[in-house]
Amino acid sequence: MIDQPVLFCLHYLGGSARTWRPLAERLGPHARCVGIDLPGFGDEAHKPGGDVAAMADHVAARITAEAPPGPWLIAGNSMGAKVALVLARRHEDGDPALAGLAGLVLLAGSPPAPEPMAEERRQAMIAWIDADPETRQREAEGFVSGNVGAPLDPEDHACAVEDVLRANPDAWKAWLAGGANEDWRERIGVLSIPALVVSGAEDGDLGPESQAALTLPHLARQRHEVAPGAGHLLPLERPEMLAALILAMLTAPPRAAQAPTLPPAFAALMSSDRVNTRLRSTLRERMREPDGPFCLGTDERATLAACLDRVLPQTGPGRIDLARRIDARLAGGTGDGWRFVALPPDPKAYARALRSLDGAAREAHGRPFTALGGAEQDALLDRATSGDLPEVAGGLDPDLMTCWFEELRGEAVRTFLAHPAGLAAIGFTGIGAGGDEADALPGYRLTYLNEREAWEAPVLEAAGDAR
Incomplete structure (x- = not known):
């Protein structure tokens, strides 16, 4: 288990570092949450924003300044998840500044691919951020309410609306017109770092189906959980659930897909002197990924x-x-x-x-x-x-x-x-038809219908006799 790690937290479009306060309170002493305002948002609203690489540079600099003493993780919600994926790729490419990264927490994440958002809605969101104060207030209220599965706690709702209103319009538009559309699929590739992926069942654009199709293929070691009744702003909607999932991840990080193993009876046959040495070597080589x-x-x-x-x-x-x-x-x-x-x-x-x-x-x-x-x-x-x-x-x-x-x-x-596991699955015993001694090939002696040799019976019984 990772002992009291630092969890660097990257917010959604229009959010801020304080988006993560409910989660931080529930994680308590088990993990220290460090919220980071992305350029153009929260206390960094004086900055105009930038592309995904620039946001990743900003976060990397903050992590370096923080100098966490041990392993640390990155959590990203929506926009922040795409930045987290870029940082994970840099880590796996050997960036020494990110050497301590031990896991990802991706919440309703923007995927490496361009986001699946309707262009009409994108343009509407770009338009209202520069509107008059009354329109911006109304639209900000609608933005927060439309991205949750059920109404937030009034204090959390008011805080989320305030964060949207203090966002730098240039940064808001830079993400919608640029960052959300950036295609990082080839550069991200497949990451080996453990990852927890959580999606909201009521999230329209980046819900469970989008995560399964667009994010999970990039993660070799992942666990995907769905939050019933939740929308897009998961740190505000489901802090209790997230805290439990993160603590479980710290105890037992997701593993890579399990490689196939051979049933004991087939493995014993393959190791026996009934199998030619060259054939055995070939079969073992075929088991390598x-x-x-x-x-x-x-x-x-x-x-x-x-x-x-x-x-x-x-x-x-x-x-x-x-x-x-x-x-x-x-x-x-x-x-x-x-x-x-x-x-x-x-x-x-x-x-x-x-x-x-x-x-x-x-x-x-x-x-x-x-x-x-x-x-x-x-x-x-x-x-x-x-x-x-x-x-x-x-x-x-x-x-x-x-x-x-x-x-x-x-x-x-x-x-x-x-693959030997495929042969074992169908109960194929032909590998045992001859060993190394050319003068004494064991072969088959019982050749009538439904007859079994004593040496092949365990393999056939394990496979259910697929002949």
Whole structure:
């Protein structure tokens, strides 16, 4: 457990350092909250604001000045979460000023991708910040009330409205017209730092579905929680819940996805003298997770993973990361020597096909493929099979999507069965058909229907005899 860490807290658009007071009170002695006013807001309202990188510079300087004695975390709400993600990337790239960063808390976070906000609403928010005092007061009241699932405590509401009114209009507009639209997906990549992600069930733009689609793919070690009945201003709406989740994270940080393990019976067979040494070495090598290079973007990999979850569902812990393995195969230029001649080379075919799938999801449902339910995803994949997905700019033609999806299904099965855990799942005992002694191959002796050799019975019983 991290002992009494410092939690640097970055507020939402129009908020301030005092946004975090309710959370600080509930964390008490377990963690020290240090609220930081971003440029143009709170006590920094005399500054005109800036892009996301400039805000990250500002926060890094404050952290350096604070000089926390031990590990520390960054919490970011909405706008502040995007800045937190940029700082986490700098930390993982070796910035010595951020060496102590031990975790992220992302609340209704603005994702690395441009925010999914309707342009009409964006322009309306830009317009009223420069209006007359009466209009600004009315709009500020509406902004706070419209971003919560239920009315705030009157004191918290008044404080939030006051923060919006004292924001620097230039900083307000800089975020809406610039920072919120910045695309950091490729630069952020996938972070390994532990992250707690919390979304409000009633948050319109950046709720659970948006977080799952736009933020979680960038986090290798994350826990995602949904706050029922809450909106966008989570530090003010759910301080008790957040305090409990943060304390739990300090005790047990989220782990990376569990790698698949072999059932004891299959592991014993693989280690036995019935398995050829070269084959055993190959199988063990196949259990290693590929560490690159890769060629798909983060969003493309997430779409591929969601698609593979429908094509070849895996249950329980320790699933084989099929998307990662296929991505590494694409980057390495290897394959089985087969593809439809009408398709472009595999890396381009996959990138364009995944773009088509995601574009079709947005056209049909207004959400990315990764944010859809299983039935909605299946319906789109059925359309890919029949060749009637809509054409998407930069994607594959509908008839080529049919070819690609046929190839994907075959590749999913090949990749699954190339892993020893996949062989164990179907009860494959063929690896034990011959050891190193060429003159005494153990082989199979019982070849009648439904007969089992004594040595293969434990493997078949563990898998439910899939033959």
